[in-house]
Amino acid sequence: MLDDILRAYTEAIYNADRTTALAVVDAARASGVSPEDIVFKVVIPGLDMMIKAINDGFDTNLAQHFMTAHIAADVTDRMLAQFARPPEMVGHVVIGTAAGDLHTLGKRIVMGCLKAQMIDAIDLGVNVPAERFVDEAVARGASVIAVSAMMVHTARGENGAIKVRQLLRERQLEGRIRLVVGGAPFRYDPRLYQIVGADAWADNGVSAARVILDFIKEARS
Amino acid sequence: MITGMDRLAAAARGEILDRIPVFCNLVDQGARELGMPLETYFSRGEYVAEAQLRMLGKYGHDNVWSLFYVGREAELLGCRKIKYANDGPPNVEDFVIKSYADIERLEVPDDISTHPAFAETAHCLEILKREVGGKAPICAYLTASMSLPAILMSMEKWIELLMLGPTEMRDLLLEKCSAFFQKEIEAYRKAGADVLVYADPYGSTDIVPMSMFRELSLPWMKRDLAAGGLDGVVYYVGGARVNGVLDQVIEEVGFGTYYPGPMDDIGESMRLVADRALCGAVINDIRLIDWTPEEVRAEVKRLVQRGLKISKKLFFGTILMPFGIPDANIRAMIDAACEFGRPDRLEA
Ligand code: B12
Numbered sequence: 001m002l003d004d005i006l007r008a009y010t011e012a013i014y015n016a017d018r019t020t021a022l023a024v025v026d027a028a029r030a031s032g033v034s035p036e037d038i039v040f041k042v043v044i045p046g047l048d049m050m051i052k053a054i055n056d057g058f059d060t061n062l063a064q065h066f067m068t069a070h071i072a073a074d075v076t077d078r079m080l081a082q083f084a085r086p087p088e089m090v091g092h093v094v095i096g097t098a099a100g101d102l103h104t105l106g107k108r109i110v111m112g113c114l115k116a117q118m119i120d121a122i123d124l125g126v127n128v129p130a131e132r133f134v135d136e137a138v139a140r141g142a143s144v145i146a147v148s149a150m151m152v153h154t155a156r157g158e159n160g161a162i163k164v165r166q167l168l169r170e171r172q173l174e175g176r177i178r179l180v181v182g183g184a185p186f187r188y189d190p191r192l193y194q195i196v197g198a199d200a201w202a203d204n205g206v207s208a209a210r211v212i213l214d215f216i217k218e219a220r221s
Numbered sequence: 222m223i224t225g226m227d228r229l230a231a232a233a234r235g236e237i238l239d240r241i242p243v244f245c246n247l248v249d250q251g252a253r254e255l256g257m258p259l260e261t262y263f264s265r266g267e268y269v270a271e272a273q274l275r276m277l278g279k280y281g282h283d284n285v286w287s288l289f290y291v292g293r294e295a296e297l298l299g300c301r302k303i304k305y306a307n308d309g310p311p312n313v314e315d316f317v318i319k320s321y322a323d324i325e326r327l328e329v330p331d332d333i334s335t336h337p338a339f340a341e342t343a344h345c346l347e348i349l350k351r352e353v354g355g356k357a358p359i360c361a362y363l364t365a366s367m368s369l370p371a372i373l374m375s376m377e378k379w380i381e382l383l384m385l386g387p388t389e390m391r392d393l394l395l396e397k398c399s400a401f402f403q404k405e406i407e408a409y410r411k412a413g414a415d416v417l418v419y420a421d422p423y424g425s426t427d428i429v430p431m432s433m434f435r436e437l438s439l440p441w442m443k444r445d446l447a448a449g450g451l452d453g454v455v456y457y458v459g460g461a462r463v464n465g466v467l468d469q470v471i472e473e474v475g476f477g478t479y480y481p482g483p484m485d486d487i488g489e490s491m492r493l494v495a496d497r498a499l500c501g502a503v504i505n506d507i508r509l510i511d512w513t514p515e516e517v518r519a520e521v522k523r524l525v526q527r528g529l530k531i532s533k534k535l536f537f538g539t540i541l542m543p544f545g546i547p548d549a550n551i552r553a554m555i556d557a558a559c560e561f562g563r564p565d566r567l568e569a
Contacts, residue, residue: 016384016430062428066380100306102314105377152507152543153309188483188507195511
């Protein structure tokens with residue numbers, strides 16, 4: 001039965017169809033599926049299937065990424081309230097837009113998908129100075145710093161990811177904290193993440209959560 | 222002497238005079254040309270005009286721009302705060318629409334040509350027209366009704382409204398943005414712009430699903446352009462891909478010129494346009510920062526030749542050239558486009 005639910009849910013998020021996705025979840029709950037199973041056996045595998053589709057070359061669009069994240073976060077929030085025991089967070093991430101950058105949509109998509117993965121994403125907001133990324137990561141015990149930038153000068157700027165890397169090195173935090181970047185300029189130049197000294201990047205906000213999760217698992221092992 | 226205007230007119234007819242038109246979106250670079258900070262540079266229409274003319278002489282491409290930065294359109298609708306940078310384009314900082322009530326309150330200026338926030342643009346156009354009018358195509362940038370809300374309320378809030386509703390608010394905002402567009406295109410035409418770049422990223426299925434493209438993007442394009450017509454209007458989706466919708470836009474709207482994104486295959490774009498309109502071979506200008514001049518030359522050659530193999534209704538173009546592109550690469554790009562944009566340079 002879970003297979004059918006997963007299939008119906010995935011099809012709905014692929015169609016960016018919130019109403020159907022929520023109806024699938026409600027019907028599953030009514031038929032006795034636990035809130036834990038909804039998150040771990042429907043929502044998270046749904047995200048994975050979306051990532052796989054993107055990797056396999058299916059054309060997806062921004063609206064789909066937005067809705068995938070929105071629905072995943074929404075369902076997760078509602079299910080968490082019904083969990084038998086509060087789940088353990090998998091790890092912590094600090095996320096924000098680079099210094100000089102005010103564009104929030106990419107960050108929102110990434111955060112929505114992280115929430116469903118039980119990753120605590122701490123939102124530092126927009127136009128975040130490099131020092132703050134590092135200070136907050138240390139204070140909150142985050143193993144990943146995620147930086148979003150929509151323009152070339154904020155993606156490559158000396159006060160953006162490049163400076164985060166420099167601070168991580170100076171403070172000898174490189175073994176503990178990973179730097180992940182994303183946003184339009186990285187999509188137009190797939191080598192740019194290396195130029196700015198990041199450990200990884202992702203082409204879209206849904207896959208971003210997977211990249212970040214992999215680093216968190218690595219930090220825990 | 223053959224002018225940029227002659228080349229453009231010839232290309233639209235499917236002819237090449239000496240070479241294809243070479244369009245270059247040099248915007249922020251003007252500040253460096255005049256040796257001033259970007260904020261000072263964008264404060265005066267005469268600075269922008271002066272730099273556009275200098276760059277035209279220096280690089281030898283075909284067009285000039287009246288665009289300062291896209292956030293100017295938000296300023297025409299009441300935005301009071303722009304965030305400037307030293308090394309990149311300014312951005313809207315204060316969103317005119319912070320709540321749905323602001324959509325109801327939003328007022329479209331009656332006459333844009335006399336609006337104070339248009340004065341410097343008008344002055345810039347006046348100088349450009351006086352100096353190169355009729356010789357170099359004068360470009361203007363106008364955001365489509367489907368895409369303008371992104372700078373009035375943020376991309377995040379606009380996609381949220383589009384995808385989650387309420388639809389009445391969405392439609393009211395689109396009405397107002399379309400009314401604004403119609404006034405704006407009239408003002409730009411009156412002020413002397415020849416090439417009107419219709420910027421509509423929401424007219425790409427990279428941004429919205431095909432169903433929404435059909436239900437909203439296409440009808441609003443038609444609405445925006447119904448009164449003023451398509452003369453000189455270029456379909457441009459901000460660097461996203463257009464191949465997936467090209468045929469429909471040509472059939473249903475019928476722009477005279479199409480501006481694919483660097484991620485579109487130019488051969489495919491040319492085949493899809495099938496001589497029904499003029500089409501651009503557009504370089505991934507973000508890569509121009511790190512490529513060597515030789516790499517730039519090779520990429521321009523590849524693009525232009527791939528396009529020309531299919532049709533002569535071709536021009537060369539860029540998206541929004543980042544400030545950090547080295548001068549040598551700008552020269553290498555334009556020189557190569559001029560060199561290879563000729564039928565006699567076509568290699569088998
Ligand atoms: C829509 C759009 C517009 C719209 C709305 C802009 C806005 N957001 O405010 C309009 C037409 C108004 C516009 C205007 C401008 N634009 Co514009 N625009 C675009 C377009 C088509 C999409 C941008 C967008 O918002 N995408 C949605 C976001 C969510 O996508 P994203 O940032 O790529 O994020 C995705 C992934 O990268 C990833 N991701 C994002 N963050 C993170 C973080 C991490 C950690 C990870 C792992 C992944 C990740 O997930 C997201 C998707 O799931 C792009 C081209 C393109 N195809 O990308 C150009 C683009 C962003 N624009 C560009 C520019 C320059 C501008 C202007 C500055 C132009 C000017 N001179 O004024 C203005 C700025 C307006 C303002 N803010 O004041 C350039 C930026 C590059 C550059 N040259 O610096 C681009 C890339 C076009 C280009 N190739 O030149 N634009």
